[in-house]
Amino acid sequence: MTRAPFEVWQAQVAPDVFAERTAAAVLRDRALARRSRRGPWVLLAAAACILVAGVAWGWTSLRKPPPREMSTSRLEPVERTDPTPSATSQRPVGTSEVLLPTPHPAQVHAKSKAPASPPSAVPEPSARKVPLPQCTCNAFACECGPE
Amino acid sequence: MTVAVTINPLGAPPGATAGSSFDAETLDGCRSGDASAIRSFIVRHQDLVFAFLSRSLGRGPHVEDLAQEVFLRACRALPRFETNGTAGVSTWLLTIASRVVIDARRKRQIPTMPLERDLPAPAPGTPETERQRLELGRALEAAAASLPSEQRDVFVLAEFHGLDMKEIAKVLGIRENTAKTRLFRARAQLRVLLRGLWDGQGEP
Numbered sequence: 001m002t003r004a005p006f007e008v009w010q011a012q013v014a015p016d017v018f019a020e021r022t023a024a025a026v027l028r029d030r031a032l033a034r035r036s037r038r039g040p041w042v043l044l045a046a047a048a049c050i051l052v053a054g055v056a057w058g059w060t061s062l063r064k065p066p067p068r069e070m071s072t073s074r075l076e077p078v079e080r081t082d083p084t085p086s087a088t089s090q091r092p093v094g095t096s097e098v099l100l101p102t103p104h105p106a107q108v109h110a111k112s113k114a115p116a117s118p119p120s121a122v123p124e125p126s127a128r129k130v131p132l133p134q135c136t137c138n139a140f141a142c143e144c145g146p147e
Numbered sequence: 148m149t150v151a152v153t154i155n156p157l158g159a160p161p162g163a164t165a166g167s168s169f170d171a172e173t174l175d176g177c178r179s180g181d182a183s184a185i186r187s188f189i190v191r192h193q194d195l196v197f198a199f200l201s202r203s204l205g206r207g208p209h210v211e212d213l214a215q216e217v218f219l220r221a222c223r224a225l226p227r228f229e230t231n232g233t234a235g236v237s238t239w240l241l242t243i244a245s246r247v248v249i250d251a252r253r254k255r256q257i258p259t260m261p262l263e264r265d266l267p268a269p270a271p272g273t274p275e276t277e278r279q280r281l282e283l284g285r286a287l288e289a290a291a292a293s294l295p296s297e298q299r300d301v302f303v304l305a306e307f308h309g310l311d312m313k314e315i316a317k318v319l320g321i322r323e324n325t326a327k328t329r330l331f332r333a334r335a336q337l338r339v340l341l342r343g344l345w346d347g348q349g350e351p
Binding site for chain 1: 180182185186189190193194197198200201202206207210211214215218219222223280281283284287288291306307
């Protein structure tokens with residue numbers, strides 16, 4: 001069988017715009033491939049960051065000293081021995097502690113001057129002297145002026 | 148859809164005898180992403196790819212899509228292609244095209260079009276010999292379409308692209324003896340199918 005007769009079988013030819021269109025498709029494909037090649041590295045970096053952060057957190061939590069018991073005793077109601085106006089105002093809302101009436105400044109002064117020690121004990125020389133306001137009290141309220 | 152068809156018997160790229168220096172320079176440009184190099188590479192080899200695809204799968208709009216797929220795959224594989232290797236660019240492209248053809252057949256998404264729609268009817272003033280050639284072309288295409296796909300691929304590569312058995316075996320990923328057998332069977336079947344038409348055109 002000679003080749004010559006087969007020449008009559010016509011082949012389809014490319015349209016004029018084929019090269020232009022395909023070149024654009026190739027360039028687009030390359031840009032996409034470049035972008036997708038970056039994807040696994042970003043994921044890998046993110047995974048490494050999470051791993052490092054986890055290890056750091058675990059390390060710091062293992063090395064932390066045991067928590068103090070102070071936190072639990074704070075929640076229990078305590079009997080106030082030396083209430084101050086500022087402490088009263090900072091009391092947490094919703095505690096079961098009974099609200100005590102605000103003591104007279106003179107009482108506060110007396111309590112601070114005579115602590116738990118017996119009356120015969122000599123006061124410490126280094127004790128700080130607290131200036132007290134001069135107050136005039138009636139049945140309802142006290143008026144305090146400068147010392 | 149009307150498909151423009153012109154006579155391009157062997158599907159050889161224009162200027163194919165210009166030497167391999169053009170290919171080497173163009174391929175370097177393609178590797179570096181030069182748009183004009185990519186375009187000239189496509190222009191140079193598009194007829195080869197279209198010829199193989201349209202003869203293996205039949206003419207139609209799918210040929211253009213598959214040809215684009217061939218060039219996309221080729222440009223992706225360009226960094227691995229050795230310019231000074233044993234395989235030429237044409238053989239390499241035909242290898243890629245044959246893979247694309249196999250994939251397309253596997254997906255069974257090739258729209259078949261009747262031959263009468265695709266082929267141009269002979270003009271009224273066409274000489275008798277030319278008219279006979281066109282009719283023979285139609286008959287040959289119809290006969291080739293009846294061949295099993297693997298035989299048709301071997302036949303197209305051997306008769307229209309001038310590949311020898313070793314190259315055909317490499318392109319299709321088969322053994323040389325298998326390629327020989329397929330070509331022998333394809334020729335024998337075509338001889339039977341075209342017996343009446345081939346008288347006076349050459350030895351079938």
